[in-house]
Amino acid sequence: MFEAFAAATIAMATPILLAALGELLVERAGVINIGIEGAMLAGAFAAIAVAHATGGALAGVAAAIGAGAAINAIFAFVAVNLAVNQVVAGTAIDLLATGLTGVLYQRLFGATGRAFTVTPMRSIELGPLVRLPVIGRALFDQSALVYLALALVPAIAWIIGRSRFGLRLRAAGERPEAADALGLGVYRLRWIALLASGVLSGLGGAYLTLAYADTFVEGISAGRGYVALAVVIVGRWNAWGVAAASLMFGGAIALQFVLQATAATIPYQLFLALPYLLTVAVLALAGGQADAPSALGEPYVRP
Template sequence: MDLAAAILWVRLLLEAAFRLGPPLLYAALGETFAERSGIINIGIEGLMLTGAFLGFIGTFSTGSYLVGLGSAVAGALVLGLAFAFLTITVRANQIVVGAALNIFSLGITGFFFRTSYGGLTTVRAISIETLPLLPIPLLSDIPFLGPVLFQQSLLVYLALLLVPLSFFIIHRTALGLAIQAVGEYPRAADTAGINVYRIRYLCTLIGAVLAGIGGAFLSIAHTGTFIENMTAGRGFIALAVVILGRWNPYGVLIGALTFGASFALQLRLQTAGTQVPYQFLQALPYIVTILAVTAFRSRIAAPKALAVPYTG
């Protein structure tokens, strides 16, 4: 392979990483807010799946991406509110409620997809045009970086903009300070006049909405179709991304793009026809996740009150 071909290969890989990374980035940024306030929501897998389903169905039936996105956000909000109520107000175990949310989402999306758009065992293939790319004038002409960064869809740009915004909110505003206080030492935050419950509700809902958008990204911006259980563990990988990113939005960005690249690499190797059995390539992102959370001993960086219900 000559140099030009190698550069092209890397460029295509990076382009794909910026298409496959954003669903993880949305979900992981949202989860960063939730975990910073002391809430671990493993239900984001289900929230993403719900977002993917509603995003697709909304767009498919009205032809409007905005309606699709709106339905995804609305669905995620409803489930996020249920999660918040059970874990924050009722103080149920967060892992258990998250697991229940995942099972529920798998069931309800599968049920409505089959009853509305398919048979009992077979599913009619339906699809929509994926979200159009929106090249940014001038910037998209930059060699190499242009196509990677500036010839993407609106939802990719939004995801990238959310990174500095999230960092700013968490690290540079009074609200962010309150979030961190609630996640580290809720009793002290409470004493200082911060409403622990309100902050946790807010962060859980931010997490839910972003997970819903991340899921909708998968169906309306990436594949243009819905498949049962199409998130295939991306919500769980987003949990790992938060750990790798050490609960910092910029770290999360790097983590999400790394996993985006590992998904992209896996797909490219499959189509390139290597000798490696395709199942090994499919398993690659999941193995990388295990290695990554193992290699980064970041339990120390975790918010101290993570997963601990607060009794005011």
């Protein structure tokens, strides 16, 4: 039971972690991107559509990266270059991805919604580590995307905290005027962060369709992008915190698989609502935005 729960937690946490690490970069650069849900959804659809057409999961993953980056490029142009309200622009991006994937899905596969069939991504066993108790299979018998997500945590922590690029990124998020005055190119930094986030959100989407569900249903991202936004806040804008918060939310989602069988008297909707209830509760307790980048959400207009 604990083994199954640990495996489900990792499986549920991975797409959230991928998306949240991207959003972390974006927010440290001073941008809040609600459209992350749309980038995930576009990635999920592109991944399975291309994998279905070519028969190769790798081509699907590449398509997801492209779709996520393309969606974020639209957002970046509107929110960064045109300096419009980021929340409204992000909402439009979500609507766009919902509509596009819905229309294309019906157009390609008929109104009856004939299911996609793809060969799922194989999981890769990491030698004897798999035999570790409880966490063995959960951590070391997973798809490559899980290992990538886990490896990205220290990598992004280092990039933000230690690298020259990370320093510039933080400058763009804290004092964009000062960063611009130093010739750091606030627009360019925010674009780079958004494109990287598009790639990671696309990968998170690809994980949903190619490694987890092996199929596509409309709205498959099911709010995971929004949860990723909350994860960044709960994780106090720090890669390690984001990883811990992703695991917590992954665990909250995984709980339904474990508890539904044993506690049939509890309505299943409570389990489905749990990650969202948890988000509100944690934000209410952990509160605020004290650790948030100073210029978060403020459009920067070059003077």
